[in-house]
Every structure is written in C-alpha cells, then in structure tokens.
Amino acid sequence: VWWLAGSAVVLLGYLLAPTGTVKTYGFLVIGFSCIAVSSAALRRTRSLTGPWWWLLGGLACLFGGDAIYTVLSVRGGTELPFPSLADAVYLLAYPVMAVGLLRLVRARTGGSDRGNLVDASIVTVSAGVLSWVFLMAPQAADGEMSLPAKLVSLAYPLGDVLLLGVLARLALLPGRAHPVLRLLAVGLFVLVAADTAYGVTVLSGTYSEGGLIDVGFLVWYVLVTAAVLHPQMGELTQPLVLQHQRLSYLRLAALTGASLLPPVLLAVQSWRGAALEVPVVVGATIALFLLVLIRMTGLVHEVDDARRALQATLCELQAAQAERRGLLDRTLRAAEEERKRLAAELHDGPIQRLIGLGYCLDRAAIALQRSDAETAARLVQTLQTELSDETRGLRRVMASLRPPALEQRGLLRAVQDHLTDFAARTGVRVQTELQAGQPVNPNVETALFRVVQEATRNVEKHARASSLHVALIPHQRGLRLQVSDDGCGFDPAARLESVDAGHYGLIGMRERVEMAGGTWTLISSPGGGTTVSAELVEDSR
C-alpha cells in the first residue's frame, strides 16, 4: 500500500513536470527504481521465483529499449532511424514478459484447466483480428515503408495481442482472483492500452512525450513491483486446488461476442466501404470455430465424467445401503437368537428348579397333614438348600445379560469372575494371563467381555476342550484378547458362511469388535483347537 501510494505521488509529479530533460530522465529513473526494488525483494523471497525473474527480464528489456532510445537520441541529436537497436530490445520484452506471466499461470493451475486456456485463445484470436484490421493492415499496406520497418511496426501490435492473450489467460483463471494476480492483470491491461494508444498516436503523428501514455507504461512498472512486494506473492506459485467451474453467463456472453466478432467486423467494414480483410477474417473464423468445438468437446467430456462420478457414487451408496440393511437384519436376528437362548436358559434352569421346589413344598405339606414333623423338617431343609442354589443360578443368568462386575470392578475382574465360574461349571482347566493396561472406554470393555463370553460359550457347547488359555494384555494403545482352546476345532470358512443356519455367535463376535473399531481374527481347524483374537484400541468408538 505504501509502495502504491508513494508511486502514485511520483507518477503525478512526473505527469505535471515540464516536458524536457527532467521528464526524459525521470522516466528512466522511475523504471530503474522499480526494477531495482523488485530484484532486491525477489532475492530475499524463498518461494518459487523463476516466473518472476522472467517478468523482471521483460521489464528490463522495456527499460533497456528506453535507455538505448534516450542515449541514441541524445547522442544523435536528431530523430532515430526506424527500426533501431532500441526497437529490437523493446520487441524482446513482449515474449519475455509473456513467458514469465504464463509460467506463473502454469505454476498456479498445473496446466490442467484446458477450458480456460481455450477461452483465453478465443479472446486472443478476436483481439488479433481487431488489431489486424485497424492497426496492422494499414501499415502492411503502406507502400512507402521499407520491409524491415514494416515488419517491426507489425511486430508491436502483434506483441500487444500476445500480451492481451496473456491478460485473458490471467483474467479467466478458475476461482476467485488472487490479489497479486489482480495487480498484474490491471497492470497488463494498462500496459496494452498504453502501448496500443502509443501505436495509434505515433501512426497519426499526435504522440507527445511525458503524457498519460508514458504514465501508463510507468504504471506497469509500478504494479509489477507492487506484485513482487505483496505479502501474498509466494502463494501465487502454489498450485490451486481446481474445482468444477461453472460456465458463467458473463463468460458465455463474452465468448459469444468474441466468436462473432470477425463476421460482424466484416459486415461493418463492408458497410463503411473499407477494405475487407477476407483471408484474415475467414482464417480467424475457422480458428474460432475450431476453438469453440474444442471447448464444447471439453464440456461434453466434463458432463460425461460428472455422470460417471455420479453413477459411481450412486453404486457406492447402494452398496452401503445394502450393507446397512444386512447389518440391521443380522443385528435383529442376533437379538432374536439371544432371546431364544435366554428363554431356553430360563426354561432349563430356574423354571425347572422352582417347579421341583414346588413339588418338595407339596410333600412337606402332605407330611404336616400326616403329622410327620420329621419328614417335613427334612424337606424344609432340602428346600432351603435348593432355594439358595437356585438364587445363584438366577444370578448367573443375570450376569450373562450384563455382568455387574464389569461396571463395578472393571474388565479384568469381570473376565476373571466369568472364567472362574466357567471352570467350576464345565471342569475345563483355565489358564489366564490378565494384565491391566491404560483404562479403556466402556464400549471397548463391553465388546471384549462379550467376546470372552461368546468364545467360552462355544467352548462349552461345541469344543469338547480340556483346557482353555485366555490372555488379555495391553497392546499398543489398547488391549489384545486371545482365547485358545485345545478342543475339536472346525472349518472357520464353513462356519462363518452358515449365518443363515442360525450360527450368529462367530459373526456376532466379529461385528461387535469391528463396530467398536477393532479387529477380530479366528484360527481353527478340525482337530486343531480354536483361537479367537480381538484387538481394540483406546480411542475406538
């Protein structure tokens, strides 16, 4: 901001200064200052500077041309011949600056925005036609000019068309314009306008040194330097994340206008009675048609790609939905299975016991009716013992639903209690290796406890094992559980596929562990025992 404000004052001073030596040298001093400040700033920056050096190289060529022109004019004292060495250096500035700016664009887009490139080309071709008809054709037709003079005078507007193309490329970049790009685009616009005005005024002999046109050239120097000094200058060479770009109505209108320009120009020239540049206009029309065709093909491909992506997303969504339905179905069936198991457990255990106790009570009543106090007392004694056994049985059913130890005394104690009960009930020899690690969240604890419960239930029902080894040890940032038996084993693939036959135990274990964010593995073979492992980490869901 300070640079722009200071430069504005200096440029105003330049504009108001009297024509003559002060203005001539003032122009050179301002140009040189800008290049010096920019070079110093570029040397200090750590971001990619290649494109910027090209741009400064272009500025240096402009300055060099001015310097040579001034030195030669002062030494010669008369008007310089045309073309001179100064023209060669001036003309070099156009391609060098264009390379710098296009490399900036490439660093930003990674060269992957073909649509914008085509749009910029359409604008450039149209501008080229305009430039040819109004600036170049009159000079080409000038019979008094020598061939070198003619070529050089054509090269200037051609250079402007080139820069205009670069400007279109900058202006049509995807996304919101970067502030540094905006500075460069405004500067470039002013430069092209000043250069075109210079060409027109020189042609018509109305150019006067030190006026607004020269200020326009200096504005370019100032804005390039402002861009180099801008705090966000480094961002410009970082690749942009390209998103899908909508073809705005404004752009569509501009592109339509640009594409229709050659035939409209032909009509206007014909109406004015001016020379018709038929080959150029036809050539440009063909070029524009091809560019529009390329753009259209690109759009069609974009639509195709979008449709394919949409189709893929739809497929993924459908698969996810099917998976969700499957999971829900299995969850419901597992819940139903669990209820069935609980009902059977209640039927085979507590209900039979209570009925038996009822018969015992019946017998005690009969004994009392028969005044057989001794038998009645013995029966009441039996009743007390069996009632107390039954209370334990009911407690076991309750514990299988939700072990109180899990909440009150933690996972290790709950597992220990469960295994002690399991060993006493089944006679299977149980070895344990239980180590406390970091506290884990309740979901993880429940999941691991259920795995122990289900694995021991399988051992009890199917394995015919004589010993069981259970390890629960800290593993990385969580816990690792391993339950191994020396039982008859089975073919895991066949068993895991038999979910439809009602074998939810293994599937249920796996899903419970996976839903808690862990991994579950099963190793078993007929005759080779079974090992179930689960690993869960602390931050599992």
Add this chain to the structure above:
Amino acid sequence: VRVVLVDDDRLLAEHLRDLLVDLGAQVLSVAQGGDQALAVARLLTPDVVLTDLRMPGMDGIELTRLLRALPEPPEVVVLSAYEDASLQTEALDAGAASYLVKGSTGTQVLAALQAATRRVPC
C-alpha cells in the same frame, strides 16, 4: 396307578417321584430321555407314562407317538413348562391323554394320571 416318569432334569424328576410316591402312586422308573423311556415302557408295561415335552434328542411329542404305537400302549400324560395351546393340541393329537402345565400340584398330577387309566381306548 403304575407310572414311569420321563424328565431330563434329574432333580425335578426326583422331587416329582417322591411326591407321587407320597400320594400313593407306584413309580416304576424315572427315565432321563425318550429312548430310555421307550425301553423301560416295553419292559415294565406301566399304566401311564408321565413325560416332559422339551428334552434333548427325542422330544415328548415324538415319544408319545412311539409309546402309543407299542403293542401294549401305556397312556401318556404330558407335563410341560410351556402353556402354548398349539403344543397342547399337538400332544393330544399324538395320543396323549392329557396335558398338564408344570407347577400343577401333586394332587392334580395324580388325578390326571388316574383319569388317564380310566380312559376308554378309541
């Protein structure tokens, strides 16, 4: 009345046997499952077989059907923890004389056994 008891729950069967004996029934044997009950019934030709419904291996319905198909078929009374009407129908269709829900008193069970022996063969 000469009875054979069939129940896979040993403790319950023992309590029931003692109760029926106290009430004056003659309990010939207590079988733990269907196969054992069939063998005992062939051997001892009881008046009535009192059987549980849900047992490992052969269930009470199947046992009833096989018992009723014996040359000298005993009467069958089913004693189950289930109250489902469909199970009752199934048991009666298989040839059971009656269906009792576990929890009936000893007197009710004895009455059912006696009633079964009085049943007119169809």
